[in-house]
Amino acid sequence: MGTPAKRQLHLGYMYWLNGTHWGGWRLPEAPTANAFELDYAAKAAKIVEDAKFDFFFLGDTLPGDVYQEHWGTTHNAGRLEPFTLASQLALTTSKLGLVVTAHPTYYEPYILARLTASLDHLSKGRLSWNVVLGASDLAAQNFSLSDLGGERRYARADEFIRVIRQLWDSIEDGAYLQDKGTGHYLDPTKVHRLEHKGEFFQVAGTLPLARPPQGQIPLLYAGASESSRELTARHCELNFTGPASIEDSIEFNTDIRARARRIHGHDVPIFFLPGISPVIGDTRADAVEIFERLNAGLPLDEDPVDGDKDEQFWTSEAWSAIQQSRFPLPRGVRSLRSLSERVGVDLRAGGLDALVTTETAARFNDYGAKLLDAVAARTDRTVAKGAVRAGDLLRNAIGGGFPQVIGTAQDVADRLIEWFDRGAAEGFNINSPYLWDQLERFTGEVVPILQDKGVFRTEYTTDTFRGHFGLPVPPNQFARNS
Numbered sequence: 477m478g479t480p481a482k483r484q485l486h487l488g489y490m491y492w493l494n495g496t497h498w499g500g501w502r503l504p505e506a507p508t509a510n511a512f513e514l515d516y517a518a519k520a521a522k523i524v525e526d527a528k529f530d531f532f533f534l535g536d537t538l539p540g541d542v543y544q545e546h547w548g549t550t551h552n553a554g555r556l557e558p559f560t561l562a563s564q565l566a567l568t569t570s571k572l573g574l575v576v577t578a579h580p581t582y583y584e585p586y587i588l589a590r591l592t593a594s595l596d597h598l599s600k601g602r603l604s605w606n607v608v609l610g611a612s613d614l615a616a617q618n619f620s621l622s623d624l625g626g627e628r629r630y631a632r633a634d635e636f637i638r639v640i641r642q643l644w645d646s647i648e649d650g651a652y653l654q655d656k657g658t659g660h661y662l663d664p665t666k667v668h669r670l671e672h673k674g675e676f677f678q679v680a681g682t683l684p685l686a687r688p689p690q691g692q693i694p695l696l697y698a699g700a701s702e703s704s705r706e707l708t709a710r711h712c713e714l715n716f717t718g719p720a721s722i723e724d725s726i727e728f729n730t731d732i733r734a735r736a737r738r739i740h741g742h743d744v745p746i747f748f749l750p751g752i753s754p755v756i757g758d759t760r761a762d763a764v765e766i767f768e769r770l771n772a773g774l775p776l777d778e779d780p781v782d783g784d785k786d787e788q789f790w791t792s793e794a795w796s797a798i799q800q801s802r803f804p805l806p807r808g809v810r811s812l813r814s815l816s817e818r819v820g821v822d823l824r825a826g827g828l829d830a831l832v833t834t835e836t837a838a839r840f841n842d843y844g845a846k847l848l849d850a851v852a853a854r855t856d857r858t859v860a861k862g863a864v865r866a867g868d869l870l871r872n873a874i875g876g877g878f879p880q881v882i883g884t885a886q887d888v889a890d891r892l893i894e895w896f897d898r899g900a901a902e903g904f905n906i907n908s909p910y911l912w913d914q915l916e917r918f919t920g921e922v923v924p925i926l927q928d929k930g931v932f933r934t935e936y937t938t939d940t941f942r943g944h945f946g947l948p949v950p951p952n953q954f955a956r957n958s
């Protein structure tokens with residue numbers, strides 16, 4: 477008997493044209509040209525396929541106001557349409573999973589079923605659909621809608637997914653007889669016409685192509701609200717929400733698995749791959765320096781001390797909504813004035829370079845105390861060392877998003893393995909703060925450490941998205957048991 481195979485972690489790459497740190501594209505070594513050409517995305521896909529990643533992730537947040545939103549992330553201001561890009565990447569890669577993002581609010585299930593089934597065929601079973609329900613009501617106005625539909629968009633998504641899963645199964649394997657002798661092209665017993673009459677959709681029809689190679693295309697989802705947890709538990713194979721700590725992550729994963737057990741009546745596999753943003757240097761000090769160079773590229777307000785908002789703004793709903801958002805603080809509230817509102821102490825007097833004293837830090841609220849902890853963890857700057865300037869706090873407060881891991885390749889690998897070993901994650905969706913250097917450092921330096929530890933593949937052993945995750949092709953829901 478051989479030794480049992482060691483549990484393996486999974487890696488996805490979150491492809492954003494300029495990486496995921498807003499300041500990234502401003503570094504002299506970062507590329508800005510040719511980002512809308514296939515070669516650019518194909519280069520990223522080749523790098524991660526050579527490193528044996530599970531998948532290449534094409535996120536897609538439809539913008540409402542491209543100009544305003546680009547101050548938060550250039551990602552929303554420049555991106556190719558994911559299905560079109562994925563169909564080309566299916567030709568430039570051969571093993572790598574391809575994740576396309578589509579928002580049910582903006583599609584009909586029949587159209588999305590056809591697009592995804594076709595792409596699953598063309599990629600030979602490498603597709604996954606990232607279901608999203610986010611972005612602003614402003615974005616809905618691109619689609620003749622006044623808003624996103626509020627909470628009802630989750631009910632719509634639920635019905636949408638149920639319909640699409642039936643459409644994928646609507647032609648059974650073996651239906652295409654193509655019998656030249658008898659002239660029977662299709663076997664009528666294997667063709668299933670939907671008669672769906674629901675709250676949101678009426679679909680009477682059949683998808684005009686063979687069942688996708690994966691049978692049911694795997695679904696990804698991110699979100700932590702009650703509705704999001706239910707949606708993941710009911711329908712999804714993967715989740716990449718990304719809670720901030722190991723403890724939060726274990727609690728989140730356990731909750732969703734319990735919901736799935738209740739809904740399905742038995743355990744179902746759900747893979748949790750939180751997003752993570754590594755900044756990799758030769759030494760910890762080198763990595764911190766890279767991180768601080770990135771932060772120096774974050775655009776502040778025209779007046780970085782007082783900003784330009786009037787007094788009423790700081791008690792308005794608009795400010796409260798900004799504070800609760802998972803997105804980076806937008807430009808317009810990137811001043812010491814807004815930082816002071818958040819930490820509960822007026823920090824304007826000394827300007828951006830003023831050191832924060834222990835007396836001042838002692839008066840910070842909970843948010844301010846957590847921000848100081850985050851700055852210490854990311855950069856080793858502490859108030860006790862006399863090393864925290866007001867500007868450091870502001871720049872660290874701006875970025876939203878996923879946990880940052882700043883250090884050597886070994887530090888990053890250790891962190892991933894810790895999350896993995898403690899059951900907080902089955903893998904990670906890797907963000908690079910900028911291209912190409914940080915992506916190549918991850919694949920060239922971190923991945924070999926994971927491989928040496930035996931927790932990540934050195935060769936692909938399967939060719940499909942389901943295969944990479946050990947997920948079997950499910951039986952067709954319409955097939956008669958014979």
Ligand SMILES: Cc1cc2nc3c(=O)[nH]c(=O)nc-3n(C[C@H](O)[C@H](O)[C@H](O)COP(=O)(O)O)c2cc1C
Binds near residue numbers: 608702
């Ligand atoms: C990590 C993460 C990534 C997301 N990516 C997208 C995206 O690319 N496009 C989009 O429209 N919504 C995106 N969403 C929004 C979710 O699809 C969802 O609608 C909602 O905002 C989930 O948030 P919740 O935590 O309130 O449940 C994302 C949410 C999270 C947490």
